[in-house]
Amino acid sequence: MRTRYEPPHAGVPGETPTPVAVSFARVTPSAVVPWVLGEAAANSMPPVAVPDEDAIAHWREQARVEGLALGREQAEAELAATQTQLADDVRASLASVAELRASLVESYRSELADLAIAVAEAVIQRELGDGRAVLEGFLQQALVEMDPHERCTITVGSADAAAITDWARERWPAALVREDGALRPGELRVEAKSGRIEVDHAERMARVRRLVLGEREPS
Numbered sequence: 001m002r003t004r005y006e007p008p009h010a011g012v013p014g015e016t017p018t019p020v021a022v023s024f025a026r027v028t029p030s031a032v033v034p035w036v037l038g039e040a041a042a043n044s045m046p047p048v049a050v051p052d053e054d055a056i057a058h059w060r061e062q063a064r065v066e067g068l069a070l071g072r073e074q075a076e077a078e079l080a081a082t083q084t085q086l087a088d089d090v091r092a093s094l095a096s097v098a099e100l101r102a103s104l105v106e107s108y109r110s111e112l113a114d115l116a117i118a119v120a121e122a123v124i125q126r127e128l129g130d131g132r133a134v135l136e137g138f139l140q141q142a143l144v145e146m147d148p149h150e151r152c153t154i155t156v157g158s159a160d161a162a163a164i165t166d167w168a169r170e171r172w173p174a175a176l177v178r179e180d181g182a183l184r185p186g187e188l189r190v191e192a193k194s195g196r197i198e199v200d201h202a203e204r205m206a207r208v209r210r211l212v213l214g215e216r217e218p219s
Contacts, residue, residue, distance in 0.1 A: 117209055134186045135160055135199075136167060142190045142197045149174055152192035157183035164188070 051059075135156065146152065151174045156164050161179040168175045175190075183189075190197040 117205075135164055135188055138188060138197065138199050139164075139167065139172070139190070143172060145197070146190070146192055146194050148172055150192050150194055152176070152190055153178060155180045155183065155189040155191070157181070157185055157187060159185045160188070 139154070152172075153176050154164060154168060154172075155178045158179050158181055161177060165177045168177050180189075184201060186199070187201055188197075188199050
């Protein structure tokens, strides 16, 4: 067992190497130097430049101006979007009002047409209640439009034949009165070479309906 370090020695084979004493010098450690972060940063970092009040005021004013410009731009964009939406809503509302108005006008027009037709029917029914007076009125009109001395044929319903015969005997001697069972009370036909007059209450009502509804007369 070795008691000390013996470095290898290249010598003559078989020869015993001469032992060499090895000595170590004790090193005394130096004092610990404390590490101060603040002092190291202060020593290693460049000094920070502190802006003056004028620069700060300038930057503050620049930020205020830029903020106002950005706010104005955003406000104008929002206002434009609001105006567009409002215009769309107004157009939609006007379209709805127009549709409602058209619907109401059509409804009122239909009701007024029905009322006008009902009034016309009531007038005709009242005329039919006094058929002779109605017929005499139409015959007087025929006398104005035709030559009273011209021979003609007056055709009436069975209920009006006797009364119209008496009337024609006094007012239109040249007229010949005939009966037609298909004619209702108050209806007649006057036929002559110079013209023709026909009173058909069904046709009168059809004509009233066409006039009220704005339809064209058949050609």
